[in-house]
Amino acid sequence: MAQGITKRSEDYSRWYLDVIAQADLAEHSSVKGCMVIKPNGYAIWEKIQAQLDKMFKETGHVNAYFPLFIPESYLRKEAEHVEGFAPETAVVTHGGGKKLEEPLVVRPTSETIIWSTYKKWIQSYRDLPILINQWANVVRWELRTRLFLRTTEFLWQEGHTAHATADEAETETRRMLEVYRRFAEEYLAMPVYTGVKTEAEKFAGAVRTYCIEAMMQDRRALQAGTSHNLGQNFARAFDVTFQNEVGEVDYVWATSWGVSTRLVGALIMSHSDDNGLIIPPRLAPLQAVVVPIWKSDEQMAKVVAHVSELTSTWKGLLDFKVDDRDQYRPGYKFNEWEKRGVPIRIEIGPKDIENNEAVLVRRDSGEKISVPQERLLDTIFSQLDAMQSALFERALALRQTHTFEQDDFSEFRKQIEEPGGFFWVHWCGSEKCEAAFQETSKATIRLIPFDERREDGRCIVCGAASSQRVLVAKSY
Amino acid sequence: MAQGITKRSEDYSRWYLDVIAQADLAEHSSVKGCMVIKPNGYAIWEKIQAQLDKMFKETGHVNAYFPLFIPESYLRKEAEHVEGFAPETAVVTHGGGKKLEEPLVVRPTSETIIWSTYKKWIQSYRDLPILINQWANVVRWELRTRLFLRTTEFLWQEGHTAHATADEAETETRRMLEVYRRFAEEYLAMPVYTGVKTEAEKFAGAVRTYCIEAMMQDRRALQAGTSHNLGQNFARAFDVTFQNEVGEVDYVWATSWGVSTRLVGALIMSHSDDNGLIIPPRLAPLQAVVVPIWKSDEQMAKVVAHVSELTSTWKGLLDFKVDDRDQYRPGYKFNEWEKRGVPIRIEIGPKDIENNEAVLVRRDSGEKISVPQERLLDTIFSQLDAMQSALFERALALRQTHTFEQDDFSEFRKQIEEPGGFFWVHWCGSEKCEAAFQETSKATIRLIPFDERREDGRCIVCGAASSQRVLVAKSY
Numbered sequence: 012m013a014q015g016i017t018k019r020s021e022d023y024s025r026w027y028l029d030v031i032a033q034a035d036l037a038e039h040s041s042v043k044g045c046m047v048i049k050p051n052g053y054a055i056w057e058k059i060q061a062q063l064d065k066m067f068k069e070t071g072h073v074n075a076y077f078p079l080f081i082p083e084s085y086l087r088k089e090a091e092h093v094e095g096f097a098p099e100t101a102v103v104t105h106g107g108g109k110k111l112e113e114p115l116v117v118r119p120t121s122e123t124i125i126w127s128t129y130k131k132w133i134q135s136y137r138d139l140p141i142l143i144n145q146w147a148n149v150v151r152w153e154l155r156t157r158l159f160l161r162t163t164e165f166l167w168q169e170g171h172t173a174h175a176t177a178d179e180a181e182t183e184t185r186r187m188l189e190v191y192r193r194f195a196e197e198y199l200a201m202p203v204y205t206g207v208k209t210e211a212e213k214f215a216g217a218v219r220t221y222c223i224e225a226m227m228q229d230r231r232a233l234q235a236g237t238s239h240n241l242g243q244n245f246a247r248a249f250d251v252t253f254q255n256e257v258g259e260v261d262y263v264w265a266t267s268w269g270v271s272t273r274l275v276g277a278l279i280m281s282h283s284d285d286n287g288l289i290i291p292p293r294l295a296p297l298q299a300v301v302v303p304i305w306k307s308d309e310q311m312a313k314v315v316a317h318v319s320e321l322t323s324t325w326k327g328l329l330d331f332k333v334d335d336r337d338q339y340r341p342g343y344k345f346n347e348w349e350k351r352g353v354p355i356r357i358e359i360g361p362k363d364i365e366n367n368e369a370v371l372v373r374r375d376s377g378e379k380i381s382v383p384q385e386r387l388l389d390t391i392f393s394q395l396d397a398m399q400s401a402l403f404e405r406a407l408a409l410r411q412t413h414t415f416e417q418d419d420f421s422e423f424r425k426q427i428e429e430p431g432g433f434f435w436v437h438w439c440g441s442e443k444c445e446a447a448f449q450e451t452s453k454a455t456i457r458l459i460p461f462d463e464r465r466e467d468g469r470c471i472v473c474g475a476a477s478s479q480r481v482l483v484a485k486s487y
Numbered sequence: 488m489a490q491g492i493t494k495r496s497e498d499y500s501r502w503y504l505d506v507i508a509q510a511d512l513a514e515h516s517s518v519k520g521c522m523v524i525k526p527n528g529y530a531i532w533e534k535i536q537a538q539l540d541k542m543f544k545e546t547g548h549v550n551a552y553f554p555l556f557i558p559e560s561y562l563r564k565e566a567e568h569v570e571g572f573a574p575e576t577a578v579v580t581h582g583g584g585k586k587l588e589e590p591l592v593v594r595p596t597s598e599t600i601i602w603s604t605y606k607k608w609i610q611s612y613r614d615l616p617i618l619i620n621q622w623a624n625v626v627r628w629e630l631r632t633r634l635f636l637r638t639t640e641f642l643w644q645e646g647h648t649a650h651a652t653a654d655e656a657e658t659e660t661r662r663m664l665e666v667y668r669r670f671a672e673e674y675l676a677m678p679v680y681t682g683v684k685t686e687a688e689k690f691a692g693a694v695r696t697y698c699i700e701a702m703m704q705d706r707r708a709l710q711a712g713t714s715h716n717l718g719q720n721f722a723r724a725f726d727v728t729f730q731n732e733v734g735e736v737d738y739v740w741a742t743s744w745g746v747s748t749r750l751v752g753a754l755i756m757s758h759s760d761d762n763g764l765i766i767p768p769r770l771a772p773l774q775a776v777v778v779p780i781w782k783s784d785e786q787m788a789k790v791v792a793h794v795s796e797l798t799s800t801w802k803g804l805l806d807f808k809v810d811d812r813d814q815y816r817p818g819y820k821f822n823e824w825e826k827r828g829v830p831i832r833i834e835i836g837p838k839d840i841e842n843n844e845a846v847l848v849r850r851d852s853g854e855k856i857s858v859p860q861e862r863l864l865d866t867i868f869s870q871l872d873a874m875q876s877a878l879f880e881r882a883l884a885l886r887q888t889h890t891f892e893q894d895d896f897s898e899f900r901k902q903i904e905e906p907g908g909f910f911w912v913h914w915c916g917s918e919k920c921e922a923a924f925q926e927t928s929k930a931t932i933r934l935i936p937f938d939e940r941r942e943d944g945r946c947i948v949c950g951a952a953s954s955q956r957v958l959v960a961k962s963y
Contacts, residue, residue, distance in 0.1 A: 040604065042591065045554035047604055050619065053551045075529045078521035079593075079624055079640050080577075098584055101556075103593065105578040106639075107628030115518065117555075117579065117593070128516065128523055143526065148555055148624065152583030163582075164555050 014346065018285050023229040028158065030279055033350040034288040037158050037275075044156045044163030048272065051351065052159075054296035055275050056166065060146065062198055062294070063168065063270070066190050072142045072170060077124050079148075080115035085123040089248040092122065095215020099152040101163075117150040122216060122241070122267055125171045126249040133173060133263055135254045140183070141173040159276030160233075160487050167271035173263045175255060177242070180264035184240040187268040188221040191236035199274065200291040200402035201225045201281045202410055203235060204433075204482060206458030211445055214267075218242035224457045224482065226410045227280040230431035232457045232484035235277050238268035276487075282375070282402050288352030289374055291402050292395035299331040299391055300348045304341050304360035311337070317364050325388060349374065354398050355391055375401055416480065420471050423483075427452050433484045437477035439470035447472045448483050457482045490822065494761050499705040504634065506755055509826040510764040513634050513751075520632045520639030524748065527827065528635075530772035531751050532642065536622065538674055538770070539644060539746065542666050548618045548646060553600050555624075556591035561599040564724040568598065571691020575628040577639075593626040598692060598743055601647045602721040609649060609739055611730045616659070617649040635752030636709075636963050643747035649739045651731060653718070656740035660716040663744040664697040667712035675750065676767040676878035677701045677757045678886055679711060680909075680958060682934030687921055690743075694718035700933045700958065702886040703756040706907035708933045708960040711753050714744035752963075758851070758878050764828030765850055767878050768871040775807040775867055776824045780817050780836035787813070793840050801864060825850065830874050831867055851877055892956065896947050899959075903928050909960045913953035915946035923948045924959050933958045 015033050017025040031037055036052030087093045096119045103115040150164050174180040195203045203223035213220035217239035224232050246262035253263055282289040292298055303318045305311040315335050325331055334344050348356055358370040369387050371380045375398050382390045413432030417423045448454045464480040491509050493501040507513055512528030563569045572595045579591040626640050650656040671679045679699035689696035693715035700708050722738035729739055758765040768774055779794045781787040791811050801807055810820050824832055834846040845863050847856045851874050858866045889908030893899045899910055924930040940956040
């Protein structure tokens with residue numbers, strides 16, 4: 012095994028934590044449930060942020076910032092919302108040395124503080140739509156935490172939009188789901204299924220929750236992003252009305268949507284291997300590392316000078332680093348950059364210089380390619396593209412191999428334990444049969460697909476009529 | 488007066504709030520002391536962040552993220568630090584429905600949580616330096632708040648670095664002060680004095696606090712950024728030691744430095760006028776707005792098509808907007824963009840098209856310039872540069888006019904009330920005389936300059952010997 016990394020086949024959870032530790036991405040803090048995101052991990056989050064922010068702005072959204080604190084009474088204004096979130100809040104009872112008249116909740120999500128504000132901003136259809144996103148930290152008290160995947164405090168973005176019609180809100184909800192799908196597949200190189208959550212699984216306060224669901228390498232599902240059609244629920248709770256074009260007064264229609272630092276966990280679990288982290292090239296803070304190789308001091312001077320000359324034109328075109336540290340041997344450096352998930356390694360020694368070549372090594376496949384130096388930069392670019400596609404294809408193949416249509420409940424119960432995977436099953440729509448997945452297999456309905464998988468069948472649990480298969484899996 | 492904006496000469500505080508309201512930058516939230524940063528205000532903060540982040544990275548820093556919550560006991564580990572910050576903390580006493588064993592403080596600043604973490608990261612000189620910055624929200628319970636300038640929650644960046652020697656820490660502290668000075672002068676177009684805070688004014692826990700101080704248009708000082716040499720104070724408090732190159736064990740040397748959303752307040756107060764906001768071009772989210780002018784529908788179609796054609800090549804080169812809204816008249820639009828501080832307005836009507844010209848209007852001077860259309864984009868660029876310089880020069884002139892050397896205490900007391908300003912005065916160094924400025928004039932020593940203003944003199948309060956003048960002013 013690679014130094015310090017447990018094999019996936021041996022202990023997947025342990026492997027996940029080892030990859031994080033060896034790539035120096037994050038660690039538990041001394042505050043229960045909260046993590047420290049270390050520079051290597053935060054740099055990946057910055058790449059995720061930059062790309063998502065661009066996509067949000069391209070779809071007409073602007074950023075704003077709302078308070079961290081929410082008066083406790085606000086949370087109570089939407090009945091389902093408080094039921095869902097109150098049990099996991101952190102509560103500020105004292106400020107400036109005094110007991111507060113009303114306790115303040117540290118935001119677990121910002122619908123309530125934002126809709127109490129939108130009330131002041133919206134009078135007429137002319138004030139709509141409002142298309143706002145916020146980058147922020149949120150807190151949800153968690154008993155069992157796991158770095159990136161589930162932490163008491165996490166970083167995220169939350170979009171909160173307001174619309175004049177139900178149709179517009181629905182269009183927005185689906186538009187942002189599509190942004191998430193594109194981001195997951197094109198940047199995270201992570202294939203996702205899209206669909207609707209069941210009533211039991213939807214966001215507390217939403218009319219409908221759409222989601223993207225990905226398969227991790229242990230074949231469990233990870234919910235990677237959600238987009239909620241909130242209907243008029245929050246407008247009613249905060250009495251936000253507007254006058255429409257024909258002069259009638261109506262409640263405003265709302266959406267909210269979010270992804271979080273959990274995506275860093277998804278990235279790690281989708282692609283990394285027993286040698287450590289693998290970062291998809293489009294989200295890699297460092298895309299390539301160049302390791303000059305020498306045996307004597309004389310060679311060192313020559314090779315380092317040559318590499319410096321060779322890479323002098325790369326600046327601004329590629330995120331790269333030359334690792335000319337004197338105190339470490341090449342093998343040590345190879346291992347270090349491998350564990351850190353840098354997509355491409357370039358090796359250049361005296362022989363290579365003589366032959367006007369360099370060796371390019373792909374992190375995902377380990378493939379070694381000799382490249383003429385004048386074509387090196389172009390080859391790096393084409394290999395980064397190739398690796399981005401290869402990671403997606405590999406993840407897709409894994410999902411295909413481990414996705415099953417299953418119509419027999421006892422077979423399902425065996426199969427979900429070993430080999431595990433995603434199961435398209437018929438479901439009658441009852442809460443009781445939904446609960447049976449959890450009770451028998453600790454699995455849940457991950458989503459109801461949009462228009463796919465429509466066919467007549469019988470509920471895998473109770474045998475009642477069903478017109479569509481749903482996706483069931485164990486999940487994070 | 489411009490609609491909705493009080494004149495500065497009439498009520499400066501009211502003017503400040505009016506400018507913010509009319510430019511739609513921010514508002515008070517329903518949570519006491521916390522503000523909502525609206526999209527127009529947040530866009531300025533994003534420009535500030537992007538530039539500072541670039542400057543931090545150019546000076547070798549990386550970003551990371553540490554928890555929002557700090558165990559109360561951590562705050563107490565550094566005696567001066569707890570004295571300074573404990574009275575203004577927000578305290579979480581309940582989480583997940585239960586009373587916490589130890590209350591958690593919402594970070595007022597992160598030295599304690601970060602140094603408790605650095606303890607795990609640092610063993611040897613090889614682990615140093617650590618050059619980390621964090622973009623985060625912090626909370627300091629404030630009784631009297633003012634949008635952007637002083638709010639209970641605010642957004643900021645906080646650098647926290649660790650070094651092997653006292654010299655390195657000092658160099659870092661001064662390097663970041665210089666980054667702040669450059670940012671203030673070259674981007675905010677705001678001249679600043681740099682220097683050292685007195686013992687009474689320094690950061691709670693620092694050995695020395697350096698600062699940049701700017702003069703606002705009401706001649707009061709605003710502390711716009713601070714850089715602290717923390718010596719070994721936090722390393723001692725958290726027992727963070729390292730082995731140096733010769734094998735000796737020593738405490739680690741520390742710095743911290745920060746600027747906040749207060750800079751948006753500084754920007755507003757430095758440049759805006761009785762017609763509303765003025766944004767320095769280098770930080771303007773929207774650098775130019777083009778207003779097509781027409782009198783008939785026929786003209787409208789023609790002018791809008793012409794403007795669309797003319798500006799089609801500008802995308803990616805300039806942050807601009809064409810305001811072709813049909814329901815508003817040009818005068819309304821001019822007024823709106825003026826209040827919002829867009830640096831340059833372009834007017835193009837049928838006559839201009841005939842003459843192949845456009846009218847360029849500068850937000851700062853109101854100057855109107857006729858420009859041949861083929862030179863329009865170049866002229867916008869040169870006028871943006873000219874405006875950036877002009878704003879700096881205007882602010883510098885204001886400061887020069889209102890900065891005085893004063894050696895007579897009763898004269899000082901009169902002059903600081905009317906006309907007000909910055910006062911270079913001799914001070915003996917005693918706390919008692921320092922307190923006299925506050926007691927008699929509600930003024931403070933803003934800074935002790937570095938090497939300037941050294942001369943023999945007599946303390947303006949007590950007459951004792953002094954070797955240097957210090958800067959005294961009323962402040963925000």
